[in-house]
Amino acid sequence: MIRILALLASLVLLAACEETQLNEAKEDLGDFNMRVSFVYTDKALQWPLSRAAETSEWNEPIERALEARLGRYNGAGKYDVAITLEGFLLATGGIPVLVNPKSAAVVNVFVYDVTTKTYLLKEHQMKIFEDTTGESAIIGSGYSRTKAEQIDGLALKIVDGLEEYMAAQHAEKGWFNGEGRPETATQTLIEPEVSTEPAATAAVAE
Structure with missing residues (x-):
């Protein structure tokens, strides 16, 4: 039995x-060039079995990640750029090696071209899972990370995923290829509607 557990641990x-x-x-x-960013979390759903967290606890970590990466x-x-948090699950402790719940979040993202007054990206849904490394791979992040660490990690993964997606669209579809853009514009991204339908975010449980 010990050998089996050791093998499982090494594979993890x-x-x-x-x-x-x-x-x-x-x-x-x-x-x-990100002129302004918006983060909306107040209507996010907390999934069953998640660590308890206020939706407001997500705002600052996502804003910080946006500024660090896209700013x-x-x-x-x-x-x-706007991000709406649709739902989340912060992993609790599981059974080391065998059952390790993983934190996850679902967001909708928006990218608005101020000059052309058009959305490049509108309500694009992203499913984000936390990184699995070292200790968390063996005992689960519910044991190895605090709630704040889980939120910080997911916030960074959200923006990291968005940044990579934007880069792919730039390469494949020519996003962000404008030249001689004006420095000022009067219109700002329209506030996105945040879905409250469970179906919009149930994918995190997949």
């Missing part, structure tokens, strides 16, 4: 991925 460690870092290298985002681009264009 091999499967663990590198943790997403705040200061990773920039992507190619063309003329992207560093200084292209000639002007774009507004």
Whole structure:
């Protein structure tokens, strides 16, 4: 039995991925420059079996990740970015090695081109799962991470996923390729509607 558990532990460690870092290298985002960002969390659903958390606890971590990752681009264009938190599950303690619940979140993201007054991305849903590394791979993040650490990690993964998606769209569809963008504009991204339907976020349980 001990040998079996040791083997399982070694396999879990091999499967663990590198943790997403705040200061990773920039992507190619063309003329992207984030004029303003919005974060909406007040209507997010907390899934059953999740650690208890107020939706307001997500705002600052997501805003911080947005500024760190997307606020560093200084292209000639002007774009507004919004993220709405639809639902989340913060893992509790499980059974080490055998059953390790994983924290997850579902968000809708919006990217608005201020100059053309059009959405490049509107209500694009993303399913985000926390990184699995070292200790959390064996005993689960419910034991190895505090609630704040779980939220911080997911917030960074949300913005990391958005940044990578935007880079892919820039390469494949020519997003952020405008030239000679004006420095000012009067219209701001329209406040997105946050879905309260369980179906919109039940995917996190998949």
